[in-house]
Amino acid sequence: MPVTDASSNGPWDAKVQQFHGGQDWAHIDNFVEDFSVTTNAFGMPASAKAAATRAIEHSHHYPPADQEPARSSLARFLWPAEAECAAQKDRLILGNGASELIDLVIRMAPAGSWKPGPFRTQYKEYERSARNNGMELLDADSPDKASVACLVNPCNPTGDYLDLPDLKSWIAANVRPGGYVVIDESMQPWHSPEFRAHSLTSQHDYIQQLLEEQGIAVFVVHSWTKLWCCTGLRLGSVVCPSADHMRAIKKAQVPWSVNVIALAFLNAVVADDAYLRRTWEKTPVWRQQTIDRIAEMFPQWECHGRTFLSWIWVDTKSEDVARKAVDLARAAGVPVRSGLPGYNHPTFVRLAVREPEKVGVLIDAWKNL
Structure with a gap:
C-alpha cells in the first residue's frame, strides 16, 4: 500500500464534508494500532x-x-x-x-x-x-x-x-x-x-x-x-x-x-468502574512515557496538552518533517493524525496515548526521520 500525502482528504468529500481522522486503518494491510483517534488505549470495555x-x-x-x-x-x-x-x-x-x-x-x-x-x-x-x-x-x-x-x-x-x-x-x-x-x-x-x-x-x-x-x-x-x-x-x-x-x-x-x-x-x-480506574491510573503514565521517548529522539519537538489527556499534540517545527512523520507512521501500520487537514497546522501531528509496546512500533518508524 503506497503512502499518502498528509494533506489528503482520503474518503472525505472535501467540497461538502469536514475532514476527520480515523479512516486510514481500514486501508492499511499491515495495520497495528490507530494513533490517529483519541479513543481510550484500553479499547472497548468487555462487559459493554x-x-x-x-x-x-x-x-x-x-x-x-x-x-x-x-x-x-x-x-x-x-x-x-x-x-x-x-x-x-x-x-x-x-x-x-x-x-x-x-x-x-x-x-x-x-x-x-x-x-x-x-x-x-x-x-x-x-x-x-x-x-x-x-x-x-x-x-x-x-x-x-x-x-x-x-x-x-x-x-x-x-x-x-x-x-x-x-x-x-x-x-x-x-x-x-x-x-x-x-x-x-x-x-x-x-x-x-x-x-x-x-x-x-x-x-x-x-x-x-x-x-x-x-x-x-x-x-x-x-x-x-x-x-x-x-x-x-x-x-x-x-x-x-x-x-x-x-x-x-x-x-x-x-x-x-x-x-x-x-x-x-x-x-x-456506565457501571464498569474498574475500566475507568484503570484509565485514570495508566493514561497519564503512558502519556508521559511517550513524551519522554519523543523528547529523547527529537529534542526540538514540543508536546502540548494536560497530563490526563488521551492524546499528545506535537509540534515538529517543520511542515516537511510533519508530513514525513505522518507517512512513515502510516507505512508502519500505526497512523497518526496530521495537523494540516481540518486544523490547518501543518507542522503538528496528533497521536493517541497507547500501550508502550504499540508506541515502540511508532517510534521505530520515526527513526527514519
Whole structure:
C-alpha cells in the first residue's frame, strides 16, 4: 500500500464534508494500532461489548423512543447522588454521536454570529454547523460577543483546558444576552476520579442564573465514543439548560436516532468502574512515557496538552518533517493524525496515548526521520 500525502482528504468529500481522522486503518494491510483517534488505549470495555453483542438479537425491534433505561443510567453516571440525578435527568438527551446533537443545537440557536473557544484550533464540527446555518463566523480573538459561542474543553486537538472559574469568565466575555453557549466536555472524564466536580454539569445554580438573568442557554455536549472506545457505535449526549430545551431538541431529532446496540452498550458501560480506574491510573503514565521517548529522539519537538489527556499534540517545527512523520507512521501500520487537514497546522501531528509496546512500533518508524 503506497503512502499518502498528509494533506489528503482520503474518503472525505472535501467540497461538502469536514475532514476527520480515523479512516486510514481500514486501508492499511499491515495495520497495528490507530494513533490517529483519541479513543481510550484500553479499547472497548468487555462487559459493554458483550451487552452490545447480545442486543443484536433485538435488532428486529425498534429502539425505545424514550432512550430508556440507558438515558437514566447515564444520568446516574453524571450525577451519582440520587436527589441530584432526579432533579437533572430531564435535561439530558442522547444522540447518534455528539455530531448529531451539535448540529441540532446550532440549528436551534439564535441567528447571528458564531465564535469558537480561545485556543489555536478546536474540533471543527461546531464551525461546520455554524457555517451551514448561515452564521457570521467571528475569530476567537474578536472583541465582539457572539450569539453562539462554542468551546471544546479540554480542547481537541491542542490540549488546552480551562478550569471552571476561567471557563465562566470566558462565557461572560464572549456571549451576548439571549445567546447560546455550547461546551464540549467529551474529554473531561479523563480528568480524574473527581472529574464531575470539575465539570460544568455540576454547576446547576450558575446555569440556571445565566438563563434567568441574561437569557443565556448553556449546553454541555459529550461524545462517549472516545472514553469508552466505541466510535463505530455513534453515541453522544447533551445536557441542556432546561427540560424545555431538551424537549425542543427531541422535537427536531429524527426518531430512533440511537440504535438498540448503542443503547445496550451505554446502559452497561456506565457501571464498569474498574475500566475507568484503570484509565485514570495508566493514561497519564503512558502519556508521559511517550513524551519522554519523543523528547529523547527529537529534542526540538514540543508536546502540548494536560497530563490526563488521551492524546499528545506535537509540534515538529517543520511542515516537511510533519508530513514525513505522518507517512512513515502510516507505512508502519500505526497512523497518526496530521495537523494540516481540518486544523490547518501543518507542522503538528496528533497521536493517541497507547500501550508502550504499540508506541515502540511508532517510534521505530520515526527513526527514519
